[in-house]
Each structure stands twice: as structure tokens, then as C-alpha cells.
Amino acid sequence: MYEKKPFTIDDQVQQLKDRGLFISESDNIQHYLSHISYYRLAGYWWPMQEDKIAHKFKSNAKFSDVLALYNFDRQLRILLFDVIEKLEISLRTKLIYHLSHEFDPWWFQNFNIFQNASDLVKTLAVLEGEIDRSKDIFIKEHKKKHKDDGRFPPSWKSLEQTSFGALSKLYGNLKNDVVSKDIIAKEFGTVNHTYLPSWLQSIAQIRNYCAHHSRLWNRNLPGSPKLLSNPPHSWIQNVPKPHEFQFLYIHLCCMKYLLNVVQPENSFTLQLRMLLDKYPNVDPNALGLKEKWEEEALWK
Structure with a gap:
């Protein structure tokens, strides 16, 4: 019993203080x-403890470093939320446009074009x-x-009300022979x-962490994006191994x-670099960042 x-x-x-x-x-x-x-702060001082049972800190552990990590993570979430907003608006626009033309404005209520009816029922609810x-x-x-009219408002009205998570579920649940599903993927450069x-599933999960002010730094992420062997646009040479997908870096690469x-002239690389420079005590390995990551073609 917890006492x-x-x-x-x-x-x-x-x-x-007693713990060092x-x-x-x-x-x-x-x-x-x-x-x-x-x-909330414990997630940031946890790696500073040398004894995780007795919760004893390493000799060089300082509260100022804990607070710096907390502030870094908060500003990282703000940066990523801004990036994801642009991706969300673009995905919403493409779903509304392409599916409405391929089918009709109420395509999102058409069970015939979706793989899993029960998942669609949940999304529509x-x-x-x-x-x-x-x-x-x-x-x-x-x-x-x-x-x-017993139907939902048409997609260009209804889907403006919903979240990135619901949009990603709608897209992923479309049957693979729906032409628009491939068109949208191709327009995003994912063939x-x-x-x-x-990709959308992992980004939606990160968006939820950002929206709920949850820690991103040093977190094991559940998503595992499938990577293209030969992407049509600039990508990375030093690709993380599958066991490294728990770290943030590969998800940052997908976002970038x-x-x-969506926004070719973006400042994501500069903003991320400036954030890391502002907090030199942040270990890039906790994010899974590769050495000289900013020199990769993707990030230039």
C-alpha cells in the first residue's frame, strides 16, 4: 500500500539537498x-542520479542544470509545435481538396473508401x-x-474543426486503392x-506531447516511421538504426x-541550432542527434 x-x-x-x-x-x-x-522536474534530473534506487545524485549535479534542461525542452516544444502547425494545415488542405474531387464533399463519411470501419466510427464520433x-x-x-440535412457539414467545413491526430487517422485508414492517397503522398515527397x-502517426504523437507540455528531451518515443530507400528530395546520409528511432532525431528529420x-524557405535548421547553442549543457545524444547533423543535405 502506498503510504x-x-x-x-x-x-x-x-x-x-540530502540526495546530493x-x-x-x-x-x-x-x-x-x-x-x-x-x-515534472524529476524527468530532467533523473539522468543526473548515479543511484536510481536511493535517488542519489552525481557529484556534479546542479539544480541550475535541471532548470536549463527544463527550459530547453519547453522551447523545443514551442519550436516543434510551430513546425507541426504548418504540416497540419497542409495535410488538411490536401485531404479536403483531393478527396472531395475524387468522391464528394462527404467522403470522410463514406465507409466504402476506408479500411477499418470501427476506427472510422471512432474518428467520426x-x-x-x-x-x-x-x-x-x-x-x-x-x-x-x-x-x-442529416450529414456532417462538407469536408471543407467539418475538417477545419478536427485535430492533426484525427486527420492522420483518416489518411492512414483510407484504402490503398484510393487514388488521392497516393497523390497526397507524392505531393509531400513520400512517393x-x-x-x-x-510519418504522420509519429508526428501526431509528438504534437500531443507538445500540446500537453510533456517532456520531449530524453524521452523514448513510440513511433517508428517507415523510411524511403531513395527519397526524391534531400535526405540524410547518416540514417539512424531502427533501435535509435526511440530518440527524437529521426522524427525531426521527417518533419524537416x-x-x-510545405515551406521551402524555412528556418527550422537555424532555430534548432540556435536553441542548442543557447543551452550548451544539453547532451545532443539525449535527442539522438548525429554528429554534424546540420551538414546533412536535408538540414542545409
């Missing part, structure tokens, strides 16, 4: 622990809730004008439907590849 009692902030500080974390008066740790919970909660004028006006669904299509 630990809640600690006061002073108790938390004393415990960290160096805390200076200028660190203002009581202030930070009153705004950032102990266990989420979409229905988002439409019902929407305050957008064009949704309200549509409901008022077409109240006798055909074989590769893009796994898609972003180079």
Missing part, C-alpha cells in the same frame, strides 16, 4: 517548485463532438441553413501510401523533410 505523505516545498528542497543536488541561494528553487511540480462544440460562424450558419501514414515541401 507516502505529501511534502511541503521546504521538505522537497531538503530532500534534494547542489542548490545555490540564487537558484530561487522555492519559487520554481511552487510553479513547476516536483515530479470525435469529429462530431468537435463540430457540436464549435463556435465558428461558418459552422453555426451551416447548421441553421441546412438543419434538415506513395506506404510511407506517409507512419515535409516542411521543406
Whole structure:
């Protein structure tokens, strides 16, 4: 039975000191622990502990480094959220345009073009809730004008209400003989439907971490994007091994590849480089970054 009692902030500080974390008066740790919970920060000091059972810190462990890692990770999430926003808007646009022309404006309710009916039911249930909660004028006006139409609003209205995760599920669930599925993949530079669904799935997961302010630094990521053997656009020579896909780097590469299509003149490389330079205590290996990554054709 779990019997630990809640600690006061002073108790938390004393415990960290007793375990060997160096805390200076200028660190203002009581202030930070009153705004950032102990266990949120614990993800950043965990690698600084030499004894994971007794939670004893290494001799050079400092709270200032913990806070620097926390701030680096926060700014990394902001950077990636901005990148993913551009990819999300592009994916939404392509789904609406190509599928509406191949089928009709209500293609996303057409069970005949999807592989898994139960997955589509779940996606549509989420979409229905988002439409019902929407305050957008064009949704309200549509409901008022077409109240006798039992269908969802057309895709160019409905899909503006939904998330990147739902969009990626819709795309991945399309049957492989749907022409638009290959067209969209080709327009993104991923050749055909074989590769893009796994890229979108991993990016959607990272977007969720960003949206919920979860740690990205030193996290084992679940997604495993399928990589093209000969991509049509600039890619990387030093490709991570499959067991390294748990690190962020390969997912950053997939984002950069898609972003180079969506926004060719982007500053992703510069912004990432500046962020790493701003926080020199951040170990690039915790992100899976390869040596001289910024010299790869993809990142130039």
C-alpha cells in the first residue's frame, strides 16, 4: 500500500539537498517548485542520479542544470509545435481538396473508401463532438441553413474543426486503392501510401506531447516511421538504426523533410541550432542527434 505523505516545498528542497543536488541561494528553487511540480522536474534530473534506487545524485549535479534542461525542452516544444502547425494545415488542405474531387464533399463519411470501419466510427464520433462544440460562424450558419440535412457539414467545413491526430487517422485508414492517397503522398515527397501514414502517426504523437507540455528531451518515443530507400528530395546520409528511432532525431528529420515541401524557405535548421547553442549543457545524444547533423543535405 502506498503510504507516502505529501511534502511541503521546504521538505522537497531538503530532500534534494540530502540526495546530493547542489542548490545555490540564487537558484530561487522555492519559487520554481511552487510553479513547476516536483515530479515534472524529476524527468530532467533523473539522468543526473548515479543511484536510481536511493535517488542519489552525481557529484556534479546542479539544480541550475535541471532548470536549463527544463527550459530547453519547453522551447523545443514551442519550436516543434510551430513546425507541426504548418504540416497540419497542409495535410488538411490536401485531404479536403483531393478527396472531395475524387468522391464528394462527404467522403470522410463514406465507409466504402476506408479500411477499418470501427476506427472510422471512432474518428467520426470525435469529429462530431468537435463540430457540436464549435463556435465558428461558418459552422453555426451551416447548421441553421441546412438543419434538415442529416450529414456532417462538407469536408471543407467539418475538417477545419478536427485535430492533426484525427486527420492522420483518416489518411492512414483510407484504402490503398484510393487514388488521392497516393497523390497526397507524392505531393509531400513520400512517393506513395506506404510511407506517409507512419510519418504522420509519429508526428501526431509528438504534437500531443507538445500540446500537453510533456517532456520531449530524453524521452523514448513510440513511433517508428517507415523510411524511403531513395527519397526524391534531400535526405540524410547518416540514417539512424531502427533501435535509435526511440530518440527524437529521426522524427525531426521527417518533419524537416515535409516542411521543406510545405515551406521551402524555412528556418527550422537555424532555430534548432540556435536553441542548442543557447543551452550548451544539453547532451545532443539525449535527442539522438548525429554528429554534424546540420551538414546533412536535408538540414542545409
